[in-house]
């Protein structure tokens with residue numbers, strides 16, 4: 001479908017939307033039913049007469065949306081027969097009626113492309129569409145037809161989407177094997193602070209393991225964006241470089257709406273889930289996408305619209321894959337498009353040996369007895385906390401004082417917000433606060449805007465900065481307001497804190513401080529990783545290298561958190577080992593961890609690793625969900641490289657007295673709120689024999 005307006009389903013589409021809005025009001029009271037939904041979809045169908053076997057089968061939709069005559073040959077455009085089910089908090093969602101293999105094309109949904117101008121002038125963000133738009137090319141918005149708009153959000157999605165600007169469609173492809181009855185979800189944004197609704201994932205992810213620290217922000221270019229980023233929510237994101245910030249601002253600007261005076265206005269938060277809420281999840285019903293649901297207006301104006309549809313090919317002719325349900329040619333992975341090369345830099349790439357441990361024995365999957373009861377044979381690991389966690393532990397109910405700007409005239413909002421952004425752009429202490437707080441007081445809406453920490457400016461200084469910024473603000477006086485000093489970690493906190501001032505919602509899982517609760521199999525696996533790097537480091541030493549070694553691999557699937565929120569399955573089979581080669585290469589950057597990351601990067605450019613579909617948009621980094629074992633605490637540079645590669649966890653043996661990226665430097669790079677990924681750092685707390693210890697010592701200040 002192209003974006004030409006004549007090709008868009010104006011007539012039926014408009015009616016469908018009008019109807020849908022009217023219906024939503026009713027649904028508020030009576031709940032949402034699939035029958036309603038069937039009716040709604042019927043409104044969107046076109047009268048494709050070429051598919052009708054009998055001319056007598058003219059179709060009329062009664063006010064109940066019922067077809068008055070039957071169509072003999074159903075023409076399913078939803079060959080997977082997916083179910084639409086309404087959930088009490090998420091609203092409608094798409095569910096699998098049967099097992100669906102990874103890589104299956106669910107739908108290639110046509111998109112109505114709305115230009116930035118149309119979106120703004122039509123105040124579409126204020127309408128129900130505001131919750132449905134996909135960011136599109138040139139700051140436009142795409143409203144996905146078909147199933148596109150019905151996928152709910154999950155941060156561990158099982159469906160990827162690929163926006164195809166050239167033909168204005170979006171492809172939805174399963175990224176995992178889907179179980180019968182599972183909800184199909186996409187990831188709206190990897191940065192959940194950008195979501196405009198309170199997320200509910202229980203049914204999607206029934207087990208909520210506590211083993212994962214969720215990355216706070218992914219690269220924007222790769223994300224699947226929905227448009228609905230609130231003015232104030234926008235301000236919660238990390239400052240990650242001018243270019244991205246500008247891009248984000250542009251996008252934000254594009255999706256903002258203005259009032260009649262051209263002033264920016266706050267977008268209405270309209271959650272379809274509340275409109276569609278019902279007390280129970282309804283029993284699954286197939287979405288009635290078949291010919292017998294086709295309905296079309298019979299007026300001459302509408303038949304011209306309808307006739308432009310008659311040439312529309314059937315779904316199976318457009319998407320041959322859809323008929324089998326399996327895509328034969330997967331989209332290329334994000335990291336590389338190479339498919340043939342077998343060697344890198346003239347070297348043949350070989351996978352390093354697997355870790356030496358009896359997986360079946362230690363995980364209890366073997367027919368013979370398991371390793372249960374042998375826990376004492378393994379040393380413990382201590383988790384190294386970063387500043388993020390220490391900050392989180394500080395008084396959760398605390399408040400602080402900030403300067404705010406208070407006014408009732410909505411026309412001041414834009415200038416006040418711009419000023420606020422300029423003033424507080426880099427102040428981490430304000431990041432958890434929504435920038436705007438609106439309250440109704442004495443029948444008047446009062447708008448308060450975050451300005452700065454009270455400790456930063458005196459009132460007169462602030463007033464004069466403000467006046468010189470814009471004369472529009474000169475008659476306002478900053479006032480002091482008490483606000484929560486941290487984000488909300490639970491729904492209760494969210495309620496309590498937002499009562500004072502709206503804050504961001506950042507649930508943090510409780511993470512154990514040591515390995516005492518690990519299953520014995522994980523202890524055995526991690527111990528084998530530690531043994532491997534100690535032995536690699538001794539070998540390196542014997543060759544005259546610095547005695548530092550690393551080994552990177554995926555955690556065995558047995559230990560993967562089951563459907564845990566935020567867990568991205570690693571690339572199985574991908575593994576590499578390395579040692580420090582600063583001496584032999586006479587190169588200052590050949591640190592063991594960097595060498596290991598490079599090997600993984602090299603491997604990912606050759607088959608079979610090029611064949612892997614990214615598990616979620618924007619999340620397929622070099623070391624996504626991989627674990628790294630290393631003899632020594634990595635230096636600051638290596639820690640940053642590991643962070644950028646999105647490593648999941650690092651196990652190490654020896655601390656560095658200084659320069660180490662975890663505790664040696666005091667920087668705690670593994671868990672900082674001002675960095676866009678967090679990972680676990682585990683320190684080996686067991687014994688290493690004295691001779692090995694001695695052999696693996698090196699001068700930390702070495703200059704190569």
Ligand SMILES: C[S@@+](CC[C@H](N)C(=O)[O-])C[C@H]1O[C@@H](n2cnc3c(N)ncnc32)[C@H](O)[C@@H]1O
Nearest residue numbers: 090091092131149150152153199200271272273
């Ligand atoms: C694109 S629509 C998805 C379909 C929507 N559930 C419906 O019934 O129309 C986006 C809206 O779905 C709801 N939603 C999606 N994912 C959700 C989640 N994980 N938790 C809560 N609500 C969710 C929010 O109300 C959001 O505004």
